[in-house]
Amino acid sequence: MSSAAPTTSSNSDTDNIMLAARELFCARDDRVLFQNLNFDLAQGQVLQVQGSNGSGKTTLMRILCGLNDSYEGSIKWFGQEIEDQAASFFSSLLYIGHRVGVSKVLTPVENLRWSCSLKQAVSDEQIMVALREVGLRGFEESPCYTLSAGQQQRVSLARLIISPASLWVLDEPFTTLDTKGVAMLEKIMQRQAQAGGAVMVTTHHSLSIPQLTILSLG
Amino acid sequence: MWVWFSKLGSPKWFYELSGKWLPWLIAAMVIFMTIGLVWGLVFLPPDYQQGFTSRILIVHVAVAGTSLAFFPLMLVAGIITLVWRMKLADMVAKHAAILGAWFSFITLATGSLWGSVMWGTWWEWTDSRLVSMLFQLFLLLGVISLRSALEDSETAAKACALLSIVGCINVVIIKYSVEWWNTLHQVASPVSLDPSSPNGPQFWIATLIMIVAVYLFLSVSLILSTRNEILERERRSQWVQDLVLKN
Amino acid sequence: MAEKQTTTSAAFIATLKRDLLIAFKKKNDIVNPFMFFIIVVSLFPIGISPESDRLTEIAAGVIWISVLLASMLSMDNLYRSDYEDGSLEQLLLSPHPLFFLVLAKNISHWLVSGLPVVLVSPILAYMLALPTEAYGTLVLSLLLGTPIMSLVGSIAVALTVGLGSRGLILAVITLPMSVPVLIFGTLAVQSTLNSQSPVGYLSLMLVMLSVSVSLAPLASAAALKISVN
Amino acid sequence: MLDAIQFSTWAEFIDMGGYGFNVWSVYALFAILVAVNLIIPWRKKQKIVRQLKRRMALDAEIYSEDSSNSD
Numbered sequence: 170m171s172s173a174a175p176t177t178s179s180n181s182d183t184d185n186i187m188l189a190a191r192e193l194f195c196a197r198d199d200r201v202l203f204q205n206l207n208f209d210l211a212q213g214q215v216l217q218v219q220g221s222n223g224s225g226k227t228t229l230m231r232i233l234c235g236l237n238d239s240y241e242g243s244i245k246w247f248g249q250e251i252e253d254q255a256a257s258f259f260s261s262l263l264y265i266g267h268r269v270g271v272s273k274v275l276t277p278v279e280n281l282r283w284s285c286s287l288k289q290a291v292s293d294e295q296i297m298v299a300l301r302e303v304g305l306r307g308f309e310e311s312p313c314y315t316l317s318a319g320q321q322q323r324v325s326l327a328r329l330i331i332s333p334a335s336l337w338v339l340d341e342p343f344t345t346l347d348t349k350g351v352a353m354l355e356k357i358m359q360r361q362a363q364a365g366g367a368v369m370v371t372t373h374h375s376l377s378i379p380q381l382t383i384l385s386l387g
Numbered sequence: 388m389w390v391w392f393s394k395l396g397s398p399k400w401f402y403e404l405s406g407k408w409l410p411w412l413i414a415a416m417v418i419f420m421t422i423g424l425v426w427g428l429v430f431l432p433p434d435y436q437q438g439f440t441s442r443i444l445i446v447h448v449a450v451a452g453t454s455l456a457f458f459p460l461m462l463v464a465g466i467i468t469l470v471w472r473m474k475l476a477d478m479v480a481k482h483a484a485i486l487g488a489w490f491s492f493i494t495l496a497t498g499s500l501w502g503s504v505m506w507g508t509w510w511e512w513t514d515s516r517l518v519s520m521l522f523q524l525f526l527l528l529g530v531i532s533l534r535s536a537l538e539d540s541e542t543a544a545k546a547c548a549l550l551s552i553v554g555c556i557n558v559v560i561i562k563y564s565v566e567w568w569n570t571l572h573q574v575a576s577p578v579s580l581d582p583s584s585p586n587g588p589q590f591w592i593a594t595l596i597m598i599v600a601v602y603l604f605l606s607v608s609l610i611l612s613t614r615n616e617i618l619e620r621e622r623r624s625q626w627v628q629d630l631v632l633k634n
Numbered sequence: 635m636a637e638k639q640t641t642t643s644a645a646f647i648a649t650l651k652r653d654l655l656i657a658f659k660k661k662n663d664i665v666n667p668f669m670f671f672i673i674v675v676s677l678f679p680i681g682i683s684p685e686s687d688r689l690t691e692i693a694a695g696v697i698w699i700s701v702l703l704a705s706m707l708s709m710d711n712l713y714r715s716d717y718e719d720g721s722l723e724q725l726l727l728s729p730h731p732l733f734f735l736v737l738a739k740n741i742s743h744w745l746v747s748g749l750p751v752v753l754v755s756p757i758l759a760y761m762l763a764l765p766t767e768a769y770g771t772l773v774l775s776l777l778l779g780t781p782i783m784s785l786v787g788s789i790a791v792a793l794t795v796g797l798g799s800r801g802l803i804l805a806v807i808t809l810p811m812s813v814p815v816l817i818f819g820t821l822a823v824q825s826t827l828n829s830q831s832p833v834g835y836l837s838l839m840l841v842m843l844s845v846s847v848s849l850a851p852l853a854s855a856a857a858l859k860i861s862v863n
Numbered sequence: 864m865l866d867a868i869q870f871s872t873w874a875e876f877i878d879m880g881g882y883g884f885n886v887w888s889v890y891a892l893f894a895i896l897v898a899v900n901l902i903i904p905w906r907k908k909q910k911i912v913r914q915l916k917r918r919m920a921l922d923a924e925i926y927s928e929d930s931s932n933s934d
Binding site for chain 1: 640644645648649651652655656659660715716718719720721723724725726727728729730735859862863
Binding site for chain 4: 442500628
């Protein structure tokens, strides 16, 4: 199995580094997924993680979120260990994984009301506006099992609009989206970068975002 | 290519250290077990109440006493696995669960062989030791089946560690609640003889020797299994490959 | 950026409301274990004896064991759909202590699965010829015992949530753990029948409940983290 | 020492004061416990070593083929 080549993004503005990963090593049973992986994620940056199937993209994303703790190395949040400031880190973090976190029996509004209120107070108007923005006007009150996979994905993306989180970790958010949806998500990500937030995203799409840097895993 | 960068130190260290200790442990085990068994079977005079069935007790008490050590052992291993993430602790815990189930089962079987003479019945719900041993066996089987159900070895290690900790607390609660339950159901209890009823000093010395022998056996068996586990899990590492070539 | 962050209690209430909402939308998950409970209890007189003397003797045990089995069935849904649709990951990534969020899920589970069983138990007790003076004790003991089972069972459910085919592993893990609750629950009823005071047993169950409330969600939270890993 | 032996004949030894079945079953169970839990790990070790050797031989073969092909 090949190991990941350490590809450090060459970002000049080092003052506003949000997330700094150093010498990450992760092995699953017998297989080394990546080793000696270093990268920084600065404010205003969109970092696209690339790599072939099974190269550990999803694992890396989950490690950064704290969902997976079987790794070695250090990950620092604004220069400090994440464990020392877990509350601040988790309230600034928004993660959307392969499983988008949308309950099928609930309506989009009910889903968002819960998943957003885990982090911040949210009003129904905010949710309505966000749903309209992701193109789900008219679907607000229909249970999610009546929606298509792409529409369910859009429900989860509405959280990006509502949330004030400064760090977005998005694992394959484009897979079920149509071309309009892709353009919309790119726009939202760009807006986040301009507002001083940061995005980490895995996808095989080539993104047209000016703030883009690429991190390749083996 | 197969460079395995994880912390090799501790399993390798254990493998080498246990390799040095093993012959001595086996020798001690053989000596103690021979003395205990020969004494128990040939020399021990019959008990004034129990006759020759006191010979059952020598073995039964030794196995039963030792089987109480498994959950505390798994508790400690579980805490080490969860807090310090030491792989070795999980390897020990994995085989402790299996060996513990064996011990619990043999305790139950020998206990009922003794009971069939002394109580006139193979199974006695009013004996709290038997009942709580039965539930200890169930809990151990639960840990074993959880491990076999989980595919990812790291998840399995942590999950079983947590279940062992919960299980250990539970075994204690079960033990006391079953004892309590029994004090209330002992109206028609046939238990006139306790395994701990007075016996001659010879009996106690023989039992003590057997307890030491059984603990030695436990250590030997656990060490052997753990060494196998190390070889399997670390099979990619250089030192295991060197070791195999030397054999 | 500095928008209002929720307090832990708001997140707790939001989780509680959401789980109750899901439960009411998926009525089968509530109704089936409940029906199972009633059916199992009704099978005992047919299988053992319709004589009321015999039934009186076994009533408390039958109800308690049926409750155990029914709660086992309903338990399975506690985290599974959340695990499958990814909501569990969102729960784990909340800035609030996981203890309270897990507790909220356990409470909502008990409200829809444990409480109905407690409420219907006097009717079943009547059908099993339990003397009237023991109804109060039975209901109280179930009221204290069913949440303990939800809380402790939650640990096992959390440990097995990642398994594709769980089969009966949940029962194998959880049922032995419910022995103390079963013992004290039935002893309380029995002592009332013998015209003794059940207060001792009930207070012991109260102790067990408070220990479970304070420790079991911690273990469940740890188990969820392990399973989602 | 020999005085302490509790039996004068083999039959007595087997009989164990009438409890022969129980006493000998217990010792048999104990023997099974000890034997199984020593033999299983011992056999397993032999199996592991055998498998490892085979795999290493196979790896070496593939490696030498690879290097000869690349020449």
